Amino acid sequence: xxxxxxxxxxxxxxxxxxxxxxxxxxxxxxxxxxxxxxxxxxxxxxxxxxxxxxxxxxxxxxxxxxxxxxxxxxxxxxxxxxxxxxxxxxxxxxxxxxxxxxxxxxxxxxxxxxxxxxxxxxxxxxxxxxxxxxxxxxxxxxxxxxxxxxxxxxxxxxxxxxxxxxxxxxxxxxxxxxxxxxxxxxxxxxxxxxxxxxxxxxxxxxxxxxxxxxxxxxxxxxxxxxxxxxxxxxxxxxxxxxxxxxxxxxxxxxxxxxxxxxxxxxxxxxxxxxxxxxxxxxxxxxxxxxxxxxxxxxxxxxxxxxxxxxxxxxxxxxxxxxxxxxxxxxxxxxxxxxxxxxxxxxxxxxxxxxxxxxxxxxxxxxxxxx
Amino acid sequence: xxxxxxxxxxxxxxxxxxxxxxxxxxxxxxxxxxxxxxxxxxxxxxxxxxxxxxxxxxxxxxxxxxxxxxxxxxxxxxxxxxxxxxxxxxxxxxxxxxxxxxxxxxxxxxxxxxxxxxxxxxxxxxxxxxxxxxxxxxxxxxxxxxxxxxxxxxxxxxxxxxxxxxxxxxxxxxxxxxxxxxxxxxxxxxxxxxxxxxxxxxxxxxxxxxxxxxxxxxxxxxxxx
Numbered sequence: 001x002x003x004x005x006x007x008x009x010x011x012x013x014x015x016x017x018x019x020x021x022x023x024x025x026x027x028x029x030x031x032x033x034x035x036x037x038x039x040x041x042x043x044x045x046x047x048x049x050x051x052x053x054x055x056x057x058x059x060x061x062x063x064x065x066x067x068x069x070x071x072x073x074x075x076x077x078x079x080x081x082x083x084x085x086x087x088x089x090x091x092x093x094x095x096x097x098x099x100x101x102x103x104x105x106x107x108x109x110x111x112x113x114x115x116x117x118x119x120x121x122x123x124x125x126x127x128x129x130x131x132x133x134x135x136x137x138x139x140x141x142x143x144x145x146x147x148x149x150x151x152x153x154x155x156x157x158x159x160x161x162x163x164x165x166x167x168x169x170x171x172x173x174x175x176x177x178x179x180x181x182x183x184x185x186x187x188x189x190x191x192x193x194x195x196x197x198x199x200x201x202x203x204x205x206x207x208x209x210x211x212x213x214x215x216x217x218x219x220x221x222x223x224x225x226x227x228x229x230x231x232x233x234x235x236x237x238x239x240x241x242x243x244x245x246x247x248x249x250x251x252x253x254x255x256x257x258x259x260x261x262x263x264x265x266x267x268x269x270x271x272x273x274x275x276x277x278x279x280x281x282x283x284x285x286x287x288x289x290x291x292x293x294x295x296x297x298x299x300x301x302x303x304x305x306x307x308x309x310x311x312x313x314x315x316x317x318x319x320x321x322x323x324x325x326x327x328x329x330x331x332x333x334x335x336x337x338x339x340x341x342x343x344x345x346x347x348x349x350x351x352x353x354x355x356x357x358x359x360x361x362x363x364x365x366x367x368x369x370x
Numbered sequence: 371x372x373x374x375x376x377x378x379x380x381x382x383x384x385x386x387x388x389x390x391x392x393x394x395x396x397x398x399x400x401x402x403x404x405x406x407x408x409x410x411x412x413x414x415x416x417x418x419x420x421x422x423x424x425x426x427x428x429x430x431x432x433x434x435x436x437x438x439x440x441x442x443x444x445x446x447x448x449x450x451x452x453x454x455x456x457x458x459x460x461x462x463x464x465x466x467x468x469x470x471x472x473x474x475x476x477x478x479x480x481x482x483x484x485x486x487x488x489x490x491x492x493x494x495x496x497x498x499x500x501x502x503x504x505x506x507x508x509x510x511x512x513x514x515x516x517x518x519x520x521x522x523x524x525x526x527x528x529x530x531x532x533x534x535x536x537x538x539x540x541x542x543x544x545x546x547x548x549x550x551x552x553x554x555x556x557x558x559x560x561x562x563x564x565x566x567x568x569x570x571x572x573x574x575x576x577x578x579x580x581x582x583x584x585x586x587x588x589x590x591x592x593x594x595x
Contacts, residue, residue, distance in 0.1 A: 170457040
């Protein structure tokens with residue numbers, strides 16, 4: 001007896017579900033990708049062409065001028081057209097259609113480079129697009145070694161880099177790396193082929209430090225470390241290239257060093273500040289690294305000797321000046337200004353010269369007066 | 371070159387001094403003998419020289435073979451060149467090679483490669499090219515001799531020379547395939563020379579105690595007196 005009632009319930013429920021689904025399918029947000037500069041026509045869902053509708057972009061009403069019946073026409077798309085589009089029918093504001101529009105470009109041919117800074121462990125390939133696409137892109141890298149397909153492990157960050165491990169060394173077969181970039185508007189790819197040896201380029205040497213050499217006014221001692229990314233400097237030694245110049249000159253001097261991580265410059269101009277950089281290269285293969293972070297140093301200079309020192313002399317610790325310019329001071333003409341009673345004329349004269357020269361040992365000065 | 375001779379004499383002097391003051395030096399079992407160090411250095415230098423020579427020789431020869439062999443991107447699959455001694459090796463295997471094996475592999479490789487190269491010489495076209503090939507073969511012969519010298523100094527027997535390479539003068543086959551064989555021969559030579567440089571570098575490091583280590587021992591000896 002309850003069965004017809006039950007059936008009726010089912011029918012009603014089914015109809016409700018269908019109506020609900022229909023309504024929601026019209027309201028599902030469509031995602032559209034369109035090319036920059038192109039034209040696009042957005043329909044108002046299933047509404048008839050002559051239906052009265054209102055379009056909204058990101059919540060703002062659009063003028064009727066863009067309409068072709070109930071359809072929205074957008075011409076000459078530019079990046080500002082990207083956004084949320086919604087179409088409402090009639091006075092009841094029945095939402096008939098909504099879409100997220102993304103304006104972008106298909107990808108241009110990407111730029112791919114591969115380099116081994118960790119020979120013989122492996123190499124990495126990095127890439128970038130020459131022009132932005134404004135929409136999400138996916139990259140796919142394949143590495144072919146002869147007929148073998150190798151996996152390229154993607155870096156978590158930066159995203160446009162992946163690593164390959166060398167399984168065999170001293171291979172005569174070239175590596176071919178192919179990069180494909182795809183987005184909603186198209187795809188593009190590029191490939192490079194190379195020998196194992198040609199892409200070897202270490203990172204620059206680390207911790208470059210230059211120090212003056214005591215009692216040697218024309219020497220600077222430079223030390224550095226092999227880059228930490230180079231896994232085996234014992235079996236795969238690096239050679240180094242050092243360049244240096246005084247800051248005031250443009251011409252670099254170069255020294256190539258086949259081993260060791262120190263070098264003493266012996267022809268530095270006395271008293272001049274130097275800038276020093278080092279680069280590294282595998283002894284036999286590949287190319288030179290970029291220049292390291294620069295080190296600065298000035299060679300040792302002898303402290304001028306004084307007959308007496310003035311307690312009041314300022315503690316200037318500038319290491320060198322090659323031209324001496326007496327600072328303006330009123331003390332020359334005013335003996336009363338000189339403190340703690342050692343204001344002899346000779347003392348005053350010395351005060352003038354002392355303020356201008358090298359490290360003043362005030363400790364020694366106070367020692368004299370105790 | 372003079373500098374290197376000076377270095378080995380300096381090394382000899384250091385070694386003699388150390389031996390005078392420290393009789394129980396474990397690493398030095400060659401009394402007063404500079405050891406194979408200088409000849410390993412010479413072998414290393416020879417591989418570098420040969421690599422340089424090969425670069426110009428290969429350029430000329432590949433141009434003679436013509437396209438696609440002289441194109442930089444030319445990347446053919448290896449078909450029939452399995453008989454060529456391959457320098458390719460697993461990294462861990464290479465690393466753990468003992469000195470004898472390391473030297474023997476180099477020696478055997480170059481013996482075979484020299485033989486094939488001489489075969490190349492026979493059908494090379496221009497006189498200029500034949501001259502370059504002959505010069506290279508002579509240098510390669512020198513390298514073989516140098517490696518043999520090192521092996522002798524270390525007391526290792528030379529690998530058996532009897533076996534004729536099975537890849538000897540082929541029955542006349544396609545001109546293109548012949549050129550492919552030539553291409554792979556040059557490629558393998560180049561790779562072997564790169565590998566040898568690394569091999570001899572490794573041997574160099576093992577044979578010669580570092581100057582720093584020797585100086586430390588001298589200082590220790592001096593302070594003991």
